[in-house]
Amino acid sequence: MENAPPRPADLSAQIASAIRDAIVDGRLRVEERLPSEAELADQFSVSRPTVREALKRLAAQSLIRTQRGAAGGAFVNRLSFENAYAQQITTSTLLLSMNAVSFDTACEARFALERACAPLSSQRRSPDHLATMRAEIHRQAQPGLTDEAFCASDVAFHRALVDGAGNPVLSYQLAGAVEAMQPLMNMITFTARSRETIVALHTGIADALEARDVVETTQGLSALESETRKIAAGVFAARAARD
Amino acid sequence: MENAPPRPADLSAQIASAIRDAIVDGRLRVEERLPSEAELADQFSVSRPTVREALKRLAAQSLIRTQRGAAGGAFVNRLSFENAYAQQITTSTLLLSMNAVSFDTACEARFALERACAPLSSQRRSPDHLATMRAEIHRQAQPGLTDEAFCASDVAFHRALVDGAGNPVLSYQLAGAVEAMQPLMNMITFTARSRETIVALHTGIADALEARDVVETTQGLSALESETRKIAAGVFAARAARD
DNA sequence: ACTTTTTTAAATGTCTGACAAATGGAAAAC
DNA sequence: GTTTTCCATTTGTCAGACATTTAAAAAAGT
Structure with a gap:
């Protein structure tokens, strides 16, 4: 005692x-x-x-x-949001890896938080945010992309979505949740087929955001979440069977 | 070299x-x-x-x-969620104060994130979480409470709601958003009337969560958000007029 | 043989003193 | 008045030393 x-x-x-x-x-x-x-x-x-x-x-x-x-x-120092991102991401990344947070748990949190941004983002997103998302979608559709580059582009896409909400506090908090998942995502190998599905879902989200359709955006995010978890489950199952 | x-x-x-x-x-x-x-x-x-x-x-x-x-x-070190909370809160608090984030911006982010927890929390909240929320509501209704104690209880109420989602990643991310707002909230003096309103809204949220009613919970949070912003606007306006 | 006590060595915590390097401003030279 | 030189201040780094803590080895006692 x-x-x-x-x-x-x-x-x-x-x-x-x-x-x-x-x-x-x-x-x-x-x-x-x-x-x-x-x-x-x-x-x-x-x-x-x-x-x-x-x-x-x-x-x-x-x-x-x-x-x-x-x-x-x-x-x-004036603690800027940009500077705080790096720390936030490092800490979040370590938290996930050291505490063996399951992919599902991290994924659930990430998409729950992203859906929280959807209403604000569909209201406030600028043409610039949309352009970034379209550009990343285009990159994701290119064939020669490595898995790492695909994941990095995925993060950039989602950050544009989050930044579209125009709330620095949200962007800061989400940076940890979204970017910290990248190492986990990097453990996944994306087949051409699964990439195709993700790109389609991303396009749907971008379209919904362009139309300022909150419901559609939210549903798109939910669909992307379940698709992501499905792909991950498949990869992990295959890996477990091989070992 | x-x-x-x-x-x-x-x-x-x-x-x-x-x-x-x-x-x-x-x-x-x-x-x-x-x-x-x-x-x-x-x-x-x-x-x-x-x-x-x-x-x-x-x-x-x-x-x-x-x-x-x-x-x-x-x-x-094994970076535990509990240990990371403190850092997260310190950083978030400084970010808000040093960058002069408006009350509205912080409030918007906080409730957007909390609403993200509502679906999970209404599904998974335990009787324990509910009991904590009821206890905090009861405390908030007591007359002799200082503004600081009222805010602290408010934070405890919302943490129980967030923890109810049963996702440590969410709890971690939300800790920053919810607790970092406490200094901002502490700048507000709560009248007996406004406390009464907040307690009523809290009760509504707890009831909705007990009934596992997602829509009602979300609406309750939104109502609480607009009420909070209304109270804050009133306080700030009165303060500006006096100076 | 087993337990308790003592010793010891390894490691961090702290101090003193010193010098190197950078940098802004003052003094000097033009 | 402008440029150059010098200098004081401050951080960055080093070397060596001693204090303190602590676990494990050694010694003593039973």
């Missing part, structure tokens, strides 16, 4: 926490410069290497960046 | 990247022990402080943990 009485964390972790809190609370504002490493070391009564370890922790979370030179130092 | 790319990153960043790639690629497996700091320093031909900074970067992302002592060292 002696699980862990608030075990004294490392000094560098404590300092990182203190600075992180200051950023979150707004005591340190965006683009503001932190005290120099020497000053921080003095303030916290630790050595400079310890301060540096704390700063590296924060840099790893994109909370600060450092700059060398006379007017250099550590600056509070 | 051959390492003269246009933008030579910090050595510690390079090393962190190399190890991170090894983890993502599976060359380093979960619970596997990394070489000691001295060995790593030797392998990468850098000093131990540099290696340590790299390891701290990875520790900040929960990719590794370190243990002191004879059989200690750095171990590859």
Whole structure:
């Protein structure tokens, strides 16, 4: 039961926490410069290497960046959606692979979230979003494509759909769900026949989105979900039989 | 030295990247022990402080943990959903505050995502999930509650709804969207009247979920969304007029 | 032979001091 | 007034040392 009485964390972790809190609370504002490493070391009564370890922790979370030179130092980062994507995707990918989330579970989540974007996207999608989707569909129909390239194009297609909703928060959240599935999708070999089916479904979705038809878009996504799961089930079954 | 790319990153960043790639690629497996700091320093031909900074970067992302002592060292973490929640929430919160995302945008995303959970949750929610929701509704109806406590209970209610979908990937993604909104919600003062309305809407959603009525659940969420946005608009308008 | 205690070695955590490299601004030269 | 040179500041890196923790080996006791 002696699980862990608030075990004294490392000094560098404590300092990182203190600075992180200051950023979150707004005591340190965006683009503001932190005290120099020497000053921080003095303030916290630790050595400079310890301060540096704390700063590296924060840099790893994109909370600060450092700059060398006379007017250099550590600056509070503006956490942009674009920058946060990468972290979000890395974390989501690892979560899926390390926890052995089944393909079905990940797939279910992904399409549930995508369907959540459908109403907004069919309302707000720009011609640009449609053009991107059409272009990706065209690419997916080309014969010489590797499975990896096909999956990458698939991700691009769905990102265009999601971005069409015009809500950066949605795009951010969906980035994790959609892109993190790519490694799982890459485990699948797509036959010419299954690619044909997917391209047809993609076309149906793009058409529905162009017509601003929410119901049709949603149904298209659902059809794509069941088709994707069917293909995956087939691939996994064949693989299991071979082993 | 051959390492003269246009933008030579910090050595510690390079090393962190190399190890991170090894983890993502599976060359380093979960619970596997990394070489000691001295060995790593030797392998990468850098000093131990540099290696340590790299390891701290990875520790900040929960990719590794370190243990002191004879059989200690750095171990590859199993990234659990629970652990990832905290990071996800911190990042989402900062994203919202630093990028001045409007209340409406965040609210729209949140309820769109929640509606995505409705079909699954009405199908799979357990009596336990329902009980949690009822308990939170009961708490929300009590008079002496602070605004913060009311918001916290609101979050707990919605998390139960999301968890009811029985999909950890969904729960993870939603945690960011739902909990990151709490600071925004906390800026709102809830009148007794508006609390009453929200409690009624929550009750309606719980009832619909108990009856496994997808349409009713979805409509309840939509009603709650527009009510929330209406309350927020009122509060912000009053605040703007006063200033 | 088995259990308990002690020792020991390995590893991380931290500190000190130093030098290298980058960089912006001030001082000097033109 | 413009350009060049110099310099102080700050981060990046290194080397070595000591402290602390911890598990396993060694020793002692039963």
